[in-house]
Amino acid sequence: MDTVKLTAKEVPELYLEAEHITPDVFAGKSNQEIGDLSVHMGNQTYKLSDYFTVEGKAGAIAAETKIVIAGDVSKVKYIGMKMTAGEVEVLGNADMYVGAWMAGGKLLVKGSVDSFAGIAMTGGELIIEGNAKNYIGAAYRGDWRGMQGGKIVVKGNVGSDVGSNINGGTIDIGGNADVHLATHADGGTIIVRGVAKGRVGGQMVKGDIYCLGGVERMMPSYKYDHTEEIELDGKKMNFQVYFGDLGERHGKKKGEIIYGKIYIATGVSETTSAKVTPRSEKKVHLSDLQTNQLASALKEMKEPSVQEVRTYIFDNFGVDMKPSQVSRLISSLKR
Amino acid sequence: MSEYIIKNGIVYDPKTGVKGEVKDICIKDGKIADKVSSKAKSIDAKGKTVMAGAVEIHSHVAGPKVNEGRNFRPEDKLFSYKPGGKNTRMAGGFSIPTTFKTGYEYAKMGYTTVMEAAMPPLYARHVHEEIKDTPIIDQGAFPVFGNNWFVFEYLKNNEMDNVMAYISWLLKTTKGYAIKIVNPGGSEAWGWGENCTTIHDPVPYFDITPAEIMKGLLTANEKMGLPHSIHVHTNNLGNPGNYKDTLDTFKLAEGVKPNNKFGREQVFHHTHVQFHSYGGDSWANFESKAKEIMDYVNANKNMTIDLGCVTLDETTTMTADGPFEHHLTTLNHLKWANVDVELETSSGIVPYVYDPRVKVCAIQWAIGLELGLYTKDPMRSFITTDHPNAGPFIRYPRIFKWLMSDKSRQEMLKSFKYSDKVIAATNLASMDREITFYELAQMTRAGPAKALGLTDMCGGLAPGMDADVVVYNIDENKIKDPEEIEKAFGTASQVFKSGTLVVDKGEVVSNGNKRTLWVDAKVPTNSQVERDVQMKFLKYYSVNLNNYEVSDHYVANPYVIEVEN
Numbered sequence A: 001m002d003t004v005k006l007t008a009k010e011v012p013e014l015y016l017e018a019e020h021i022t023p024d025v026f027a028g029k030s031n032q033e034i035g036d037l038s039v040h041m042g043n044q045t046y047k048l049s050d051y052f053t054v055e056g057k058a059g060a061i062a063a064e065t066k067i068v069i070a071g072d073v074s075k076v077k078y079i080g081m082k083m084t085a086g087e088v089e090v091l092g093n094a095d096m097y098v099g100a101w102m103a104g105g106k107l108l109v110k111g112s113v114d115s116f117a118g119i120a121m122t123g124g125e126l127i128i129e130g131n132a133k134n135y136i137g138a139a140y141r142g143d144w145r146g147m148q149g150g151k152i153v154v155k156g157n158v159g160s161d162v163g164s165n166i167n168g169g170t171i172d173i174g175g176n177a178d179v180h181l182a183t184h185a186d187g188g189t190i191i192v193r194g195v196a197k198g199r200v201g202g203q204m205v206k207g208d209i210y211c212l213g214g215v216e217r218m219m220p221s222y223k224y225d226h227t228e229e230i231e232l233d234g235k236k237m238n239f240q241v242y243f244g245d246l247g248e249r250h251g252k253k254k255g256e257i258i259y260g261k262i263y264i265a266t267g268v269s270e271t272t273s274a275k276v277t278p279r280s281e282k283k284v285h286l287s288d289l290q291t292n293q294l295a296s297a298l299k300e301m302k303e304p305s306v307q308e309v310r311t312y313i314f315d316n317f318g319v320d321m322k323p324s325q326v327s328r329l330i331s332s333l334k335r
Numbered sequence B: 001m002s003e004y005i006i007k008n009g010i011v012y013d014p015k016t017g018v019k020g021e022v023k024d025i026c027i028k029d030g031k032i033a034d035k036v037s038s039k040a041k042s043i044d045a046k047g048k049t050v051m052a053g054a055v056e057i058h059s060h061v062a063g064p065k066v067n068e069g070r071n072f073r074p075e076d077k078l079f080s081y082k083p084g085g086k087n088t089r090m091a092g093g094f095s096i097p098t099t100f101k102t103g104y105e106y107a108k109m110g111y112t113t114v115m116e117a118a119m120p121p122l123y124a125r126h127v128h129e130e131i132k133d134t135p136i137i138d139q140g141a142f143p144v145f146g147n148n149w150f151v152f153e154y155l156k157n158n159e160m161d162n163v164m165a166y167i168s169w170l171l172k173t174t175k176g177y178a179i180k181i182v183n184p185g186g187s188e189a190w191g192w193g194e195n196c197t198t199i200h201d202p203v204p205y206f207d208i209t210p211a212e213i214m215k216g217l218l219t220a221n222e223k224m225g226l227p228h229s230i231h232v233h234t235n236n237l238g239n240p241g242n243y244k245d246t247l248d249t250f251k252l253a254e255g256v257k258p259n260n261k262f263g264r265e266q267v268f269h270h271t272h273v274q275f276h277s278y279g280g281d282s283w284a285n286f287e288s289k290a291k292e293i294m295d296y297v298n299a300n301k302n303m304t305i306d307l308g309c310v311t312l313d314e315t316t317t318m319t320a321d322g323p324f325e326h327h328l329t330t331l332n333h334l335k336w337a338n339v340d341v342e343l344e345t346s347s348g349i350v351p352y353v354y355d356p357r358v359k360v361c362a363i364q365w366a367i368g369l370e371l372g373l374y375t376k377d378p379m380r381s382f383i384t385t386d387h388p389n390a391g392p393f394i395r396y397p398r399i400f401k402w403l404m405s406d407k408s409r410q411e412m413l414k415s416f417k418y419s420d421k422v423i424a425a426t427n428l429a430s431m432d433r434e435i436t437f438y439e440l441a442q443m444t445r446a447g448p449a450k451a452l453g454l455t456d457m458c459g460g461l462a463p464g465m466d467a468d469v470v471v472y473n474i475d476e477n478k479i480k481d482p483e484e485i486e487k488a489f490g491t492a493s494q495v496f497k498s499g500t501l502v503v504d505k506g507e508v509v510s511n512g513n514k515r516t517l518w519v520d521a522k523v524p525t526n527s528q529v530e531r532d533v534q535m536k537f538l539k540y541y542s543v544n545l546n547n548y549e550v551s552d553h554y555v556a557n558p559y560v561i562e563v564e565n
Helices: A031-035 A288-301 A306-317 A323-334 B064-072 B099-108 B121-133 B149-156 B160-174 B186-192 B210-224 B243-251 B290-299 B322-332 B359-374 B393-404 B406-415 B419-425 B437-451 B483-490 B527-539
Strands: A002-008 A038-041 A044-047 A052-056 A065-070 A087-090 A106-109 A125-128 A151-154 A170-173 A186-192 A196-198 A206-211 A215-217 A223-232 A235-244 A260-265 B004-013 B018-028 B031-033 B041-044 B049-052 B054-059 B111-119 B138-143 B180-182 B230-233 B268-270 B303-306 B314-319 B337-341 B345-353 B469-472 B494-497 B500-504 B516-521 B558-563
Touching (some): A288 A306, B004 B437, B004 B469, B064 B314, B064 B337, B064 B345, B099 B494, B149 B160, B149 B527, B160 B210, B210 B230, B243 B268, B243 B290, B314 B322, B393 B437, B393 B483
Parallel strands (some): A065 A087, A206 A260, B004 B049, B516 B558
């Protein structure tokens, strides 16, 4: 396999749309031709070489091409869009639409990504070692066909609306998931190893969601059915199986009604049943160690905005604080 | 204005009876001329086909439901946008393109006149605003009458003068072109959660039947002598076994003779007949009844039809048949929008995927083509897709290919997943007829123009007619591969619209001189109808009468067809 190394020269002023950074487009091209590919910023068109240096060599076909992206591409969108084969490796963070409409190959992001990664994906493997924001593996706006195949792995936390309209493939989340997981799902598998916040599987007609850290609050339209032993990652675990969404239509197969299923690991179930928890109990706190780390980080950040600090807390500690809490925390640390 | 001479083209023109002769066509002052001066710009059409600009009789391209389709289907626009050019603006969308794309794409295929098939009178202003924004093509719109409270009440009381006065008032107020009837009575019954699935089901409260509505409007249309006949989408669309209802509807026109001064010979136009030619009594034994339908159409000269061919694409269905759209969303579980338009009609929108792997979709595809191939008089059967209901209009060249090439049809039939079942449920496999270029010109030009009462204006190449002329880079006798048909008819070499070169070498070069056609049918003043209109607006309508009328400034470059009674 041949490798092309792209190194970002500078952080673009606005956001760069670079849908041509895929093995399919790079394959069979010289470095000069790769540099001449178009990228968009605002309503202007530029050359890829205006923002990246191109080194190495592209393979003859996509399957023999690997792209390594170094430098700060946290403001570059559409990396690996529609790729069908080959490999892409992003060494840092990336912006929205990483691996969108991806059909094959392997895409690895060492850092975190913004929203819409892997939307309407049909195949291949998308691995994000950091966190990911909203609409991961979901459908394009208005469409009813979300992720249909392949695998997305997010090692950190994910935002809201992940896997909405999913009807195939697997999303594996190492951390926590925000609200509206797998809305309107019609198939597929989602594994949340941390805590799923709530409104899980709304309007789901088919599919499986495994919540290893439990669900903060179950939808009232889900009904506990039975406990089942299932093998996950080569380890046998007991799950409570919930059927739903009972407010939706459900098809039949061999005389049996097909439901969407939420599997909740036993042991965490006591804290995750559908009871309504008072607001005050849901307050989040940082540990002393985390508070100290935040205090030293604040000194470096030089008068950060509340949103910046909130993002820092979410990215580093996986805690989603309310802006008012963050602002109180900042003033207490300053004192 | 400039003069053109199109030299040595192979001309097909049913209006003057020219069947593939090598001829020159002259254009002067926006009209077809006998001869031009030596200053005329010459266009070499040697080895190319020359026809009049095509006329679209039924298409949903402007108005509130089209726009709602655009709103609620962002995915239809994905990856389809093209930036503006020298003569064009940014345009995109697939099954529900923007107004600009609508104009450009129709023009590129050689269409110069397009009729918007369903205009809810209450939203006529929106329809005309979009028509104004659609470049190049001449347009008109058909207001819907089949579920209108005024029409129900007057017909129920057998007050034909009042019906005519109301039709005249509404055509003038909405700047409409013809009487459109969609699921007569059924869309109104939908307000009660019901439908009219046969033409003898009474409408709740009004106690009138679809048959009475259609017969009444047909009589009024002929008494008034409007350029177009009534334009009908009958009850029970899209259900297995509905061909019987369709034949019942056809029989309403039996024995009625046309009365008009526009050369129109039919008294009844039935649209998208493909959706109305289904046999069987469930989706399991669903089959084609195209033969039964076309036997009737061929035998009765006072009616015309258009096909409504399924193109096997992902598309957006939209119709003033509200109950049908609700029925459809319960079948495919996709998103759905429905609207009740006060006293006039209802409408609905649902996306639909015509998947060749699904037996029913493949049978629908075959039925559309069978209707075209069974026709004995191409002057009375027109090619449409009921855009966007059975497929987007940009697929017309593909339908031409299927109609003109047995080979391409048989290949399609063999490629289906349920090929054997599709062949068993249809007659297409045994049909080897291939539509000729001359017949195509009848089905897309002379025929629809005549049915619309525009036979002396467009759809032909006789001197004095509007110079809508198209040059296609294809020779009927030298076609080796059916794909050439699709390619040539998809992008015309040259298109003239009223004497202006609008498309050259497949590119839009001018936005032309678009007109809006509407019919001003004069009837004696009728104070009862005037009073009834005022009362209904006071009592029921959510808008004021003054905010209802489509005033002149809404209508771009109007072309008024006056009808004296």
